[in-house]
Amino acid sequence: xxxxxxxxxxxxxxxxxxxxxxxxxxxxxxxxxxxxxxxxxxxxxxxxxxxxxxxxxxxxxxxxxxxxxxxxxxxxxxxxxxxxxxxxxxxxxxxxxxxxxxxxxxxxxxxxx
Amino acid sequence: xxxxxxxxxxxxxxxxxxxxxxxxxxxxxxxxxxxxxxxxxxxxxxxxxxxxxxxxxxxxxxxxxxxxxxxxxxxxxxxxxxxxxxxxxxxxxxxxxxxxxxxxxxxxxxxxxxx
Numbered sequence: 269x270x271x272x273x274x275x276x277x278x279x280x281x282x283x284x285x286x287x288x289x290x291x292x293x294x295x296x297x298x299x300x301x302x303x304x305x306x307x308x309x310x311x312x313x314x315x316x317x318x319x320x321x322x323x324x325x326x327x328x329x330x331x332x333x334x335x336x337x338x339x340x341x342x343x344x345x346x347x348x349x350x351x352x353x354x355x356x357x358x359x360x361x362x363x364x365x366x367x368x369x370x371x372x373x374x375x376x377x378x379x380x381x
Numbered sequence: 382x383x384x385x386x387x388x389x390x391x392x393x394x395x396x397x398x399x400x401x402x403x404x405x406x407x408x409x410x411x412x413x414x415x416x417x418x419x420x421x422x423x424x425x426x427x428x429x430x431x432x433x434x435x436x437x438x439x440x441x442x443x444x445x446x447x448x449x450x451x452x453x454x455x456x457x458x459x460x461x462x463x464x465x466x467x468x469x470x471x472x473x474x475x476x477x478x479x480x481x482x483x484x485x486x487x488x489x490x491x492x493x494x495x496x
Contacts, residue, residue: 303486312486313485316483358426372426
């Protein structure tokens with residue numbers, strides 16, 4: 269199994285509070301991604317990174333920011349959590365931007381109350 | 382813009398029979414890759430199979446095969462000899478090359494295998 273660890277695995281937070289999710293990899297893969305999964309929508313890309321300090325927006329980036337200061341860590345921050353951000357969040361990594369599949373973390377279930 | 386459509390929210394199949402899960406895609410690029418992932422009830426995402434847009438042969442991986450029809454922009458997953466353990470959500474995904482940082486996913490199909 270690819271070495272990807274997401275933390276925390278579960279979190280309940282209040283509306284308006286900041287939340288940071290962490291993705292840690294031990295594979296030294298260049299590309300890292302954050303997705304959210306919601307019923308009826310599949311997985312939607314929030315942000316991605318193509319190297320240290322190199323990040324860009326995905327299709328649902330509003331309300332989220334990311335940082336990547338080291339190859340192995342990719343952080344997703346909800347600056348001020350809203351109930352619409354209740355979701356399951358997946359981190360993924362891939363070795364290249366070519367054909368290789370992305371490997372996924374176990375997911376983080378976030379509930380905003 | 383990229384788009385993946387999976388029109389079957391849920392499907393039933395009898396154990397040991399074959400089943401086809403539909404996937405259509407939209408892209409203006411000539412170079413792209415198509416992927417299928419399985420998500421069992423435990424929640425992890427499991428890579429199943431890959432098809433490149435220039436591959437002339439349909440991809441196969443064990444009981445999984447990808448019926449790639451480029452002109453129709455379809456990439457259906459065929460599972461032969463279904464097993465109870467195949468009950469799961471299945472996602473079709475696409476990545477465009479070059480600059481293929483983004484992999485986009487369809488909404489998924491939930492497959493139920495009946496004993």
